[in-house]
Amino acid sequence: xxxxxxxxxxxxxxxxMKEVKETMATKMxxxxxxxxxxxxxxxxERVDQERVFTNSRMERFETQGSNGEExxxxxxxxxxxxxxxxQLA
Numbered sequence: 001x002x003x004x005x006x007x008x009x010x011x012x013x014x015x016x017m018k019e020v021k022e023t024m025a026t027k028m029x030x031x032x033x034x035x036x037x038x039x040x041x042x043x044x045e046r047v048d049q050e051r052v053f054t055n056s057r058m059e060r061f062e063t064q065g066s067n068g069e070e071x072x073x074x075x076x077x078x079x080x081x082x083x084x085x086x087q088l089a
Contacts, residue, residue, distance in 0.1 A: 025033075
């Protein structure tokens, strides 16, 4: 009777070990996973850097845009003054 119990335990342990071997990740599996994550992190870092540069560029364009409008108004005023001086207006 004792031998039967030992045999059953051994069979159960062998089944459990087989399941563990089938479902466990190898060192190579983990390395591939980590390499993939490293690539994704590098891509995300580049995307974030590009976002920062784009935001900075947009701020410059917005600033130049408002300055540009002021310059256009000043130039139009100057053109009017020149036309009046030349009696073209």
